[in-house]
Amino acid sequence: MMEINKSMNLSKSLYTRAIQCPKSLWLKKYKKKVLTPPDVSAQAVFETGNLVGDLACQLFEGGKEVAYTKNYDEMITSTQNYIDENIPYIYEATFNYEGILVMVDVLHVEGNKVSIYEVKSSTSVKDIYLHDVSIQYYVLKNLGFSVKSAFVVHVNKSYVRGEELDLKELFCVVDVSEEVLALQENIPTVLSEFNAYLDDKEHEPNIDIGKHCKKPYECDAKEYCWKTQRGIPSYSVFNIFNLGSKKQVELYEKGIVNIADVPDDFAMTANQAEAVKNYKSGETHIHVKPIKEFCESLNYELYYLDFETYQQAVPLYKGISPYQQIPFQYSLHVEHEDGTLAHYEFLAKIGADPRRALAEQLVHDIPLHVNTLAYNMSFEKGVIKKLAEQFEDLSQRLMDIHDNMKDLMVPFQKKHYVSPSMQGSYSIKYVLPALVPEFEKAYKELEGIQNGSQAMRAFASLHVKSLKEQEVVRKQLLAYCELDTLAMVKILDILKNVKISK
Numbered sequence: 120m121m122e123i124n125k126s127m128n129l130s131k132s133l134y135t136r137a138i139q140c141p142k143s144l145w146l147k148k149y150k151k152k153v154l155t156p157p158d159v160s161a162q163a164v165f166e167t168g169n170l171v172g173d174l175a176c177q178l179f180e181g182g183k184e185v186a187y188t189k190n191y192d193e194m195i196t197s198t199q200n201y202i203d204e205n206i207p208y209i210y211e212a213t214f215n216y217e218g219i220l221v222m223v224d225v226l227h228v229e230g231n232k233v234s235i236y237e238v239k240s241s242t243s244v245k246d247i248y249l250h251d252v253s254i255q256y257y258v259l260k261n262l263g264f265s266v267k268s269a270f271v272v273h274v275n276k277s278y279v280r281g282e283e284l285d286l287k288e289l290f291c292v293v294d295v296s297e298e299v300l301a302l303q304e305n306i307p308t309v310l311s312e313f314n315a316y317l318d319d320k321e322h323e324p325n326i327d328i329g330k331h332c333k334k335p336y337e338c339d340a341k342e343y344c345w346k347t348q349r350g351i352p353s354y355s356v357f358n359i360f361n362l363g364s365k366k367q368v369e370l371y372e373k374g375i376v377n378i379a380d381v382p383d384d385f386a387m388t389a390n391q392a393e394a395v396k397n398y399k400s401g402e403t404h405i406h407v408k409p410i411k412e413f414c415e416s417l418n419y420e421l422y423y424l425d426f427e428t429y430q431q432a433v434p435l436y437k438g439i440s441p442y443q444q445i446p447f448q449y450s451l452h453v454e455h456e457d458g459t460l461a462h463y464e465f466l467a468k469i470g471a472d473p474r475r476a477l478a479e480q481l482v483h484d485i486p487l488h489v490n491t492l493a494y495n496m497s498f499e500k501g502v503i504k505k506l507a508e509q510f511e512d513l514s515q516r517l518m519d520i521h522d523n524m525k526d527l528m529v530p531f532q533k534k535h536y537v538s539p540s541m542q543g544s545y546s547i548k549y550v551l552p553a554l555v556p557e558f559e560k561a562y563k564e565l566e567g568i569q570n571g572s573q574a575m576r577a578f579a580s581l582h583v584k585s586l587k588e589q590e591v592v593r594k595q596l597l598a599y600c601e602l603d604t605l606a607m608v609k610i611l612d613i614l615k616n617v618k619i620s621k
């Protein structure tokens with residue numbers, strides 16, 4: 120076995136970081152300042168992980184938790200004490216083997232045998248989790264434990280909550296012993312490779328960028344490796360819409376980074392080739408006939424709808440599944456045939472299931488048999504369908520909205536309107552600034568909430584705010600959502616007035 124540096128100081132999260140890319144480990148150890156700090160959504164993911172982790176421990180009754188302290192030796196001693204006391208389940212059981220520190224989420228101790236349970240807040244077993252468990256297995260094995268089995272405990276997406284939370288149904292416990300065992304043989308080689316990189320504190324590992332920068336996680340050194348070191352522009356071959364990472368890397372390896380340099384005969388789908396051609400030409404392409412047909416297919420009064428939703432890893436309300444989109448707000452603009460507008464909105468009260476009140480107001484605000492317009496309507500339709508399934512008495516009305524919905528995205532998706540700044544995408548994120556540039560400014564001028572994820576987080580954390588703060592945030596939420604449907608009104612207005620045909 121190769122020599123492992125005892126001062127390696129590798130935790131399981133550093134190990135999985137290095138599995139993704141050893142340079143990322145090196146930067147984390149020696150050049151931390153180039154890493155992008157975690158944003159608020161990373162913090163939210165972290166909090167969800169903690170919540171799920173705590174709940175999962177309740178699946179394993181009769182256990183004791185090793186209290187977290189920065190003095191890991193104390194944690195290791197506590198773990199050993201619990202083992203000596205025959206505690207059957209130890210949460211955060213801590214071990215160190217030759218500088219590799221692991222905390223096992225749940226360690227099941229049965230006499231001289233142990234089993235590892237790694238808890239994840241996601242809804243499936245990902246490959247990287249196997250590496251995570253395998254380093255725990257490696258440490259325990261080398262410390263002389265007989266490891267009976269290894270499991271990943273993850274959230275069961277198909278669970279539907281009843282009156283009470285059923286932990287046994289909420290979680291899936293997956294035996295990964297075989298996969299973890301298969302990874303053991305390679306670990307010493309992998310560790311000595313990491314060790315060699317870490318031994319050289321002066322020189323960064325010479326590792327090129329590639330698809331590993333995004334998978335399994337978006338690397339926090341991307342700004343540094345991509346922009347600072349290699350000067351990759353913000354719109355490059357890596358942004359060609361839906362071009363897989365294999366083809367992106369193929370172009371990059373040929374030294375082609377700028378879209379303008381993509382060869383005309385490079386194999387791509389027709390849509391991608393058109394986007395590249397369009398970008399190179401710098402021209403906007405508008406196909407008037409199908410756009411007119413789309414506009415004429417809409418009946419007035421026309422309703423513009425946009426939902427804001429949030430998700431719960433652990434469903435708080437009856438009838439909800441983990442990570443289901445729960446609507447808490449909508450904005451609704453109504454456009455009359457003469458162009459006059461009216462606005463309606465809904466924002467849920469905090470601390471209760473928002474769905475019933477929202478569904479009742481929605482069927483009140485949208486009459487039967489009218490056209491409702493959404494941008495990327497599959498999202499709005501999905502939310503409405505779930506509401507219809509949940510509230511049988513409103514089902515017919517809700518499904519009437521669902522069935523009469525039209526998608527404002529279609530003219531862009533079908534490439535009837537393409538401009539270079541859309542960068543081959545038909546997402547509203549690109550379409551809106553291309554068509555209505557003043558709205559980009561309007562969003563930036565909004566106070567507090569300027570996008571959907573901020574809205575989601577703001578609503579989810581309303582309950583911890585004072586009444587006065589809640590009032591401020593509610594106003595911000597309403598202003599943000601209203602702008603979303605107004606933006607759709609403006610986009611359709613542009614489409615209704617297209618004249619140039621190429």
Ligand code: SF4
Pocket residue numbers: 139140141142143146326327328329331332333338339340341344345
């Ligand atoms: S951005 Fe890519 S190359 Fe740079 S450290 Fe991260 S994974 Fe490695």
